[in-house]
Amino acid sequence: MTAKTLMVQGCTSDAGKSVLVAGICRVLKRRGLSVAPFKPQNMALNSAVTAEGGEIGRAQAVQARACGLAPHTDMNPVLLKPNSDSGAQVIIHGKALSNMEAADYHDYKKRAMNAVLDSHYRLCQQYDWIIVEGAGSPAEINLREGDIANMGFAEAVDCPVILIADIDRGGIFAHFIGTVVLLSQTEQQRIKGFVVNRFRGDIGLLQSGLDWLEERSQKPVLGVIPYLHDLHLEAEDAISTAQQKGEIKLKLIVPVFTRISNHTDFDALRQHPNVSLEFIGKGQTLPPCDLIILPGTKNTRQDLAFLRENSWDKDIEKHLRYGGKVMGICGGFQMLGNAVHDPFAIEGEAGSSAGLGYLDFETTLQAEKTLRQASGNFIDGQACVTGYEIHAGESTGPALNDPLLDLGSHKDGAISADGQVLGSYLHGIFDHSEAREHLLKWAGMSDAPDFNYDALIETNLDRLADCLEQSLDIEALLELC
Structure with a gap:
């Protein structure tokens, strides 16, 4: 395999992983690079259907679009669709396998990992860059054994990881340091830097905290992404209530x-x-x-x-x-x-x-x-x-x-x-x-007036990429791989 793989993991759910992966994918595409998105395991009820008749997470379909690609089942080999508080339908390579309770799926993870690695290998044969999205947090102690969604995958394919946290929710320094501390020594070394997401205000007021974070962790802050008002990309799962309206008809x-x-x-x-x-x-x-x-x-x-x-x-x-x-x-x-x-x-x-x-x-x-x-x-x-x-x-x-x-x-x-x-x-x-x-x-x-939704999505993907070009050290990200 000659493809370069970079993984984005988050300190929490909804930290901005999906959006960051989509943005990096669009940045690389605009630079003329061959790039594909990948999420080893997704738990979501928003899904998309691929041309070959498979089912994947909706976020990976958006990320594929950012790459200029049609979505494919290899971009999300394991999809879990919850149908109760303790169980989910397990979808492997786009096809429903069965309904499983959480304990049963935990036992199935070794086989699921084979599906994950097979898909990653196939993507590596077709593209030069693979940008990977983790799931939830890598520091969930009860889910560490047999992990295929975060560090378990990163360790298996030996790829670098960047960690993102949402400052709009508060507590990012505790999120960053706490996440790193809860990882094993090899996993800590795998994290190559931090990304602060959704920052508002004067960045000068944040600088002392960033300096402390770099000194405490001995890892760089690779960028601070500003809060992008009215940015719309299809959500992985959470329902957004934000709307901007003209005359309501x-x-x-x-x-x-x-x-x-x-x-x-x-x-x-x-x-x-x-x-x-x-x-x-x-x-x-x-x-x-x-x-x-x-x-x-x-x-x-x-x-x-x-x-x-x-x-x-x-x-x-x-x-x-x-x-x-x-x-x-x-x-x-x-x-x-x-x-x-x-x-x-x-x-x-x-x-x-x-x-x-x-x-x-x-x-x-x-x-x-x-x-x-x-x-x-x-x-x-x-x-x-x-x-x-x-x-x-x-x-x-x-x-x-x-x-x-x-x-x-x-x-x-x-x-x-x-x-x-x-x-x-x-x-x-x-x-x-x-x-x-x-x-x-x-x-x-x-x-009903004309309204071009496709054009809106494309505009927002380019707006996101423009923002990342300005707020992230893209060259440093590329050098990580």
Whole structure:
């Protein structure tokens, strides 16, 4: 292997690892270097589908874009999708292996490491640089044995590590020093420097702390990244509530399920200058709005129960009675039918649950998951659409005779006779300008303005890269490898 590998690890979750990796990837791409992202193990419910029909973390798809590449399963060989507080679906090289409890997965890690190293090896044959993202913190004592996500991987491939912490949360010096102290001697030596993330204010006031950190650790501070206001990149898992808006012409509500998945479906709507999109959580009433969107979920039956516990079914009924619109995506689409059956315990306990009954169909969860990219047109021919499918459900019933989309190889979704309720299995349905405008007009926005979400992502990736060029010692990073 001739590729150079650099790993970014964080003192905490959400320290900025995903964004830093994306930014470094874009910097190297702009310098004409061959670069690919890599995350050995990801735990997230936001995922993407690759061209070969595999499933990876959404953050790695964004990082691939930063490299100018199509996402590939080798970029995230192990994906864990939690479906309970103690268990997750384990996805290896893009395909679901099984559901495992935490203790069972701990025993499986040695085999998972083989998948990780195989993917890293293949990427090294194709690219000159591999920028790796760790997961959580490398100093989680209870997870150190058999680690494949952080130092276990770095030690296995003998790569340098840089450590990032978020100063906006406070306590970065304790984070940096505490993390280093909790590592083994060889792991401490592997850390080659620190990166301070999301700094606001006069950097002169920070300098004495940086000097102390370098003297105490005998490791350099490689850069201080400023707080980038209004920077938008798709999130790995956390739901952001920040929005910057102009004149609001449409109000959208998304109830947040316990196992909400692919909430990045709504990023293009949240960035739209004339759309207000609000996430509503446990214990809150769904407020008056133009459109309620039921999102995807990793456990449809559990979240149907959660929906009813919060009386959201009654809120939806009232919303429709007053002429509002309702849309479901993937698991949310399944909820709009008459029933959801899980005879094989795919997502939880085996059994059946009554749906909301707004569309006449039923869904049965299957052992084999549908994973595919898709493109086509709305059935009325008014707009084209692109997206991807990730679902274990197979839906059947009369409502599907009035589909929403024609995706070439198959029809997708359904729309009610009165036009108030529709649903689709297609994730990313709002990302395409034509599809987004078509759906916003259906929801009540008569003059949906043009808004180029793809251009926004590209602009933000370049803005991030510009910032890193100024705030990081890029040459020192390259020399580490």
